[in-house]
Amino acid sequence: MTRIPFTRDDAALQGYVSGTGLPLLYQHGLGGAEAQVAETVPDHPGVRRLTLECRGHGASRPGTRRPFSIGLFAEDALAFCDAEGVGDLVVGGTSMGAAIALRIAVRHPGRVRGLILARPAWLFAAAPETLRPYVEAAAAMRAAAPAAAKAAFAASPTGRRLAAEAPDNYASLIGFFDAPDLAALADILADIAGDGPGVDRQEAAALAVPTLVIGHGEDLVHPLATAEALAATIPGARLARIPSKQSARPAHVAAFRAAVADFLAPLT
The missing domain is CATH 1.10.10 (Arc Repressor Mutant, subunit A)
Known part of the structure; x- marks a missing residue:
């Protein structure tokens, strides 16, 4: 894993890059950091994983730009990929990271080769x-x-x-x-809790990329129903129902990793 400092306007951010091959931009959840990503999306053969810790998360400074938004975090992440010479990519994320990934996929459809939405907290409306x-x-x-x-x-x-x-x-x-x-x-x-991905149902239904949605029960912030609704909306999306973090964390992590690995294998 290589740590790569990245600055956008006055925000000193921290990026991470590991592996070589198919670029995968994978973003963490609200209040999380790169370590959250590394636990469930470790290095995969033939995959170059990039993660940018969002403003005010991990080692990234918040900067002075306000308000914070999913759109701003998405712009930062894509700018980091641009700086690293990444063009087409798979984009994914967990919770807030899933909202970031969905926004990127809709706003930059010609650039996205695959989409991973794990434990989504938003459907389409702001402030759920x-x-x-x-x-x-x-x-x-x-x-x-x-x-x-x-x-x-x-x-x-x-x-x-x-x-x-x-x-x-x-x-x-x-x-x-x-x-x-x-x-x-x-x-x-x-x-961020008052924001949304800035994507409507029609835009999501128009996506035409391989998509994996990961969800589980026993979670009031990330209801399984939200994952099910996204998987039903995006054409051809595959829903992976995995054990919950609350009752079976080791099984949760193992199933999460397996679902991502199975999804990425044919893309590399």
Whole structure:
């Protein structure tokens, strides 16, 4: 894995490139980083995987451009690919990364050779209700000092419901309160949770590239129904239903990796 610093306007971003062969741009989820991608999309023979940590994620600085948006993150990622001399590519991502990938596939259809949408959190509308916990977490971060904000969110009805019904979602959200720059993170969470991929159903239905959609149950933020709806909308898309992270993480990771490997094999 090669770390490649990348600057766009005043944002100092961190990119990663590994392997050689078919370019695969794969983006992480909201609050995630390259390590999230490496766990489920490790190196594959004949594949050159590129990941750009989005503004305010991982080692990437937030910069001053506002608001944060899926469109901005998509533009950054494509600019990174351009800087690395990548033309046609497979594009994919997990959660927020899936929304980024869908936007790129629709906006740049002649450039995309394949599409991977894993654990999608958005369908087509902005601000889905399933992402409301991120907005509430952002509000808590803005209202109090870090320790008090974390305690307030944990004690809130949303925090208690997630802890009881979706411990994996809860662990991700409560972990955000330990970030070093809560002000920037609050902006990111609120802006992105209130945004959408900027793609409508008709545009998705017009896609003509091999597509893999990965989904699972036991997840309030990434409902299996969203993955099923996307797979039903995109012509020829294959839906891989895998074990949930919450109840079977090792099986989840293994099935995730296998689904991606099977999808990429005929494209390389």
